Amino acid sequence: MFTASKLLAFLTSLFATVLLTLIIVTPRGEADTPSIGNPSVDTVGFRLLHEAVSGHQIIDGRHQKEVLRVVNTIPEALQPALKGTEFVNGCHPWTTKELGSCALGTYDAEGWDSDDTRGHEWANTIWISSQAVRTGKVPDVVLHEVGHAVIHNLFDDCYFPKQAEKSVKELLLRSFVHGGADPAELLADAFVVAFSVHSDDLHTHYFDDFNFKASKEVLLKLRAAVWLCSK
Numbered sequence: 001m002f003t004a005s006k007l008l009a010f011l012t013s014l015f016a017t018v019l020l021t022l023i024i025v026t027p028r029g030e031a032d033t034p035s036i037g038n039p040s041v042d043t044v045g046f047r048l049l050h051e052a053v054s055g056h057q058i059i060d061g062r063h064q065k066e067v068l069r070v071v072n073t074i075p076e077a078l079q080p081a082l083k084g085t086e087f088v089n090g091c092h093p094w095t096t097k098e099l100g101s102c103a104l105g106t107y108d109a110e111g112w113d114s115d116d117t118r119g120h121e122w123a124n125t126i127w128i129s130s131q132a133v134r135t136g137k138v139p140d141v142v143l144h145e146v147g148h149a150v151i152h153n154l155f156d157d158c159y160f161p162k163q164a165e166k167s168v169k170e171l172l173l174r175s176f177v178h179g180g181a182d183p184a185e186l187l188a189d190a191f192v193v194a195f196s197v198h199s200d201d202l203h204t205h206y207f208d209d210f211n212f213k214a215s216k217e218v219l220l221k222l223r224a225a226v227w228l229c230s231k
């Protein structure tokens with residue numbers, strides 16, 4: 001049976017628990033503010049940003065673990081293109097400025113900033129937005145961005161034995177000339193079709209937007225190119 005003092009002790013501890021929960025929850029609640037829209041984030045260094053994402057202090061980074069979990073499922077064949085590539089859960093500064101919103105994914109070989117300068121610490125990064133995580137599109141968005149990395153790092157200076165006058169990149173891009181679409185974006189989407197392992201509907205933004213389909217032959221050629229150029 002509760003005595004008055006026991007009841008008081010119980011209420012005190014309950015109050016303390018509620019207070020503690022509020023203290024723990026509040027900083028996380030503040031994390032809901034989109035950080036990239038906050039001007040101070042534009043000046044934050046990559047090292048700071050990196051600490052922030054791993055420390056879950058800003059919105060971008062809350063899903064860092066999930067992004068890295070998916071990164072660990074990238075097919076082995078594509079991994080040679082990712083030497084030293086870092087994956088960041090966030091909104092890439094330059095892309096965000098260009099689009100006026102957070103892109104689902106960005107591959108940045110050179111470290112571009114929102115003021116059009118390059119050579120920043122985040123060169124060789126792939127950025128995956130929280131929106132991509134929330135909508136379950138991370139595996140496909142990751143493959144699309146890894147596709148850009150493969151094109152940049154492996155296909156530029158690689159040649160098919162019987163077509164050595166043009167690089168693999170140039171030859172492959174020819175197969176993706178279509179309407180007003182950027183062939184490099186269609187080629188990056190082809191990586192999703194060629195290397196995705198899940199059975200859900202594929203997220204191929206550029207294929208869908210431009211009503212493009214890659215033939216079996218082209219996908220075969222892409223897989224062969226990855227095999228050839230990653231050796």
Ligand SMILES: [Zn+2]
Nearest residue numbers: 144148185188
């Ligand atoms: Zn792209």
